[in-house]
Amino acid sequence: MRKKSVVGNWKMHTTADEARRLANAVVEGVGNDDRVSVALCPPFPYLALVGKILDGSLVALGAQNLYPEEEGAFTGEVSPTMLLDVGCKVVILGHSERRHALGESNAFINQKVRAALSAGLDVILCIGETLDQRKVNRTESVLDRQLIQGLAGLAPDALPRLAIAYEPVWAIGEGGHRATPRQAQEAHELIRNSFGKLFGEKPSLALAVLYGGSVKPESAAALLHRSGVDGALIGGASLNADQFLAIARAGIREPKTKGVAA
Numbered sequence: 082m083r084k085k086s087v088v089g090n091w092k093m094h095t096t097a098d099e100a101r102r103l104a105n106a107v108v109e110g111v112g113n114d115d116r117v118s119v120a121l122c123p124p125f126p127y128l129a130l131v132g133k134i135l136d137g138s139l140v141a142l143g144a145q146n147l148y149p150e151e152e153g154a155f156t157g158e159v160s161p162t163m164l165l166d167v168g169c170k171v172v173i174l175g176h177s178e179r180r181h182a183l184g185e186s187n188a189f190i191n192q193k194v195r196a197a198l199s200a201g202l203d204v205i206l207c208i209g210e211t212l213d214q215r216k217v218n219r220t221e222s223v224l225d226r227q228l229i230q231g232l233a234g235l236a237p238d239a240l241p242r243l244a245i246a247y248e249p250v251w252a253i254g255e256g257g258h259r260a261t262p263r264q265a266q267e268a269h270e271l272i273r274n275s276f277g278k279l280f281g282e283k284p285s286l287a288l289a290v291l292y293g294g295s296v297k298p299e300s301a302a303a304l305l306h307r308s309g310v311d312g313a314l315i316g317g318a319s320l321n322a323d324q325f326l327a328i329a330r331a332g333i334r335e336p337k338t339k340g341v342a343a
């Protein structure tokens with residue numbers, strides 16, 4: 082069984098003080114327990130301050146976006162090199178909020194994925210269908226297209242640094258529906274099969290597929306213990322250290338008494 086990954090996507094939340102408190106609490110809660118991989122993705126302005134807190138801990142720093150150029154006249158944008166410079170190991174790309182609210186296309190997301198990987202960042206590529214698409218049985222074709230176009234032209238040696246987050250758009254946020262663990266598992270299977278068709282069976286078996294449809298402490302264990310669910314990308318619950326750590330604990334099969342398993 083692959084080690085589970087639990088990643089906090091803070092979205093456009095927190096002040097500097099809240100970011101500091103949250104990061105410190107997560108670092109303390111994780112301690113030296115490495116049975117689950119943990120990462121935090123604060124907003125850009127707090128990357129450096131959170132990076133300092135995470136430095137030397139088992140918690141990795143991640144970003145929520147980047148621009149696919151090394152430098153230049155791109156007002157308001159942030160490059161892969163800058164993210165590495167402040168200590169990021171990973172970047173979330175293709176989040177549905179960027180696809181739907183900011184109009185990002187698969188082609189643009191693909192440029193970002195390639196730029197991030199070639200700069201040396203790990204990538205979590207988010208994909209997922211809307212409720213309307215699910216209702217008319219288009220889940221598989223939507224996931225396929227987002228994978229095929231989002232991952233076009235990737236070098237095989239970059240694949241170990243790529244994870245996919247399945248984020249059913251209809252299950253994100255407080256007002257969303259809830260996906261059952263079975264629905265999550267089925268979608269993860271579709272994603273792994275589709276990835277296998279693109280890159281071969283071995284990379285598809287090694288691929289981490291995280292679930293990102295509003296995971297809460299109460300729902301975490303049932304989701305994380307499904308076969309093919311390799312972790313979770315958490316929005317709202319990652320803004321509360323106790324809830325986030327409880328989700329991380331749920332990724333451990335045999336809780337002991339230290340660190341995230343306390």
Ligand code: 13P
Nearest residue numbers: 090253254295315316317
């Ligand atoms: P919520 O956990 O707030 O539903 O958000 C999920 C998500 O979009 C994670 O990236």
